[in-house]
Amino acid sequence: MQNEIRKSYDANEWSLVSPIEPSSVGCALCPVSEEKTKETYRIEDKKGNWIVRSIVDPYPLTHPSMFKLKENGFFKSFSAHGWSEIVVETRDHTKELHELTSEEIKDVLLIYINRVKYLRSLEKVEFVGIIKDNLHLDFDHSYSRVFTLPIIPEYTKMKMALFNDYFFKNEKCMYCDIIKNEKESPRFIFENESFVVFVPFSPKNNYEVWIIPKKHYACISELNEFETFTLAETIKNILTRLSIVITPFRYGIAFHLKPNNEKDFHFHIEIFQKTFHPTLKEGYGMNLCKITPENIAKILRGK
Numbered sequence: 001m002q003n004e005i006r007k008s009y010d011a012n013e014w015s016l017v018s019p020i021e022p023s024s025v026g027c028a029l030c031p032v033s034e035e036k037t038k039e040t041y042r043i044e045d046k047k048g049n050w051i052v053r054s055i056v057d058p059y060p061l062t063h064p065s066m067f068k069l070k071e072n073g074f075f076k077s078f079s080a081h082g083w084s085e086i087v088v089e090t091r092d093h094t095k096e097l098h099e100l101t102s103e104e105i106k107d108v109l110l111i112y113i114n115r116v117k118y119l120r121s122l123e124k125v126e127f128v129g130i131i132k133d134n135l136h137l138d139f140d141h142s143y144s145r146v147f148t149l150p151i152i153p154e155y156t157k158m159k160m161a162l163f164n165d166y167f168f169k170n171e172k173c174m175y176c177d178i179i180k181n182e183k184e185s186p187r188f189i190f191e192n193e194s195f196v197v198f199v200p201f202s203p204k205n206n207y208e209v210w211i212i213p214k215k216h217y218a219c220i221s222e223l224n225e226f227e228t229f230t231l232a233e234t235i236k237n238i239l240t241r242l243s244i245v246i247t248p249f250r251y252g253i254a255f256h257l258k259p260n261n262e263k264d265f266h267f268h269i270e271i272f273q274k275t276f277h278p279t280l281k282e283g284y285g286m287n288l289c290k291i292t293p294e295n296i297a298k299i300l301r302g303k
């Protein structure tokens with residue numbers, strides 16, 4: 001079956017149906033399997049060996065097939081048209097993202113930036129996402145996914161609606177104001193020259209952390225080299241803190257970038273503890289936190 005994006009009967013929600021089973025033969029991302037994968041970009045060392053590379057996703061969320069809308073009564077779906085790539089974050093099969101140096105994480109970010117710029121330019125791309133987790137569902141090796149969708153997912157749509165509404169009413173950016181407020185709040189964790197890190201006021205679950213650039217950038221691709229390195233340091237710093245308090249350490253990261261056809265946005269990164277959703281969430285879509293955001297920030301600040 002081709003991957004499909006299906007509309008819910010009774011909610012403004014879409015489900016991505018991607019029924020491909022990963023194979024369990026060897027590690028497809030290790031240097032030894034290099035020839036078996038189709039590379040799209042690489043950063044290499046002086047000897048010409050790759051340090052970080054991106055490849056065509058062996059288990060793609062979306063693929064560049066014909067864009068087809070299927071509508072049959074209330075069954076509405078699209079072919080999941082788009083591009084899906086895997087970023088192999090390290091040559092080392094045993095290392096996780098937070099164990100890399102800031103310099104190595106910077107190379108991962110440079111690959112994200114390169115792929116986002118390229119994928120944005122392709123046809124029928126509404127949305128470019130970057131996601132990462134350490135559950136190793138598809139590969140045993142540390143990886144992330146950069147992918148496109150032909151629609152804007154519901155959570156991003158909500159963010160855009162509130163962002164545009166805030167701008168219309170106040171003539172300024174909601175996220176620029178969020179940073180100003182959270183820098184003074186008990187949910188603040190740390191900041192550096194380019195980024196502010198804090199626990200959001202109303203988290204989706206325990207241990208959710210947001211990273212927002214101080215400058216009003218719509219996309220990660222606007223960061224200069226120094227800011228890209230600072231983001232790498234920021235990610236290493238917060239993941240190291242989270243790895244101490246989340247046991248077992250299971251987390252996810254989602255980069256929220258400006259959708260292709262929107263005028264403006266303020267990009268940001270959400271890091272969250274990976275859990276089995278509580279029934280309140282799965283039954284009613286209501287988030288559940290068992291610790292206050294202020295207490296989480298206190299733990300992560302270390303004071």
Ligand SMILES: [Zn+2]
Nearest residue numbers: 027030093141
């Ligand atoms: Zn491997």
Ligand SMILES: [Zn+2]
Nearest residue numbers: 173176216266
């Ligand atoms: Zn802003």
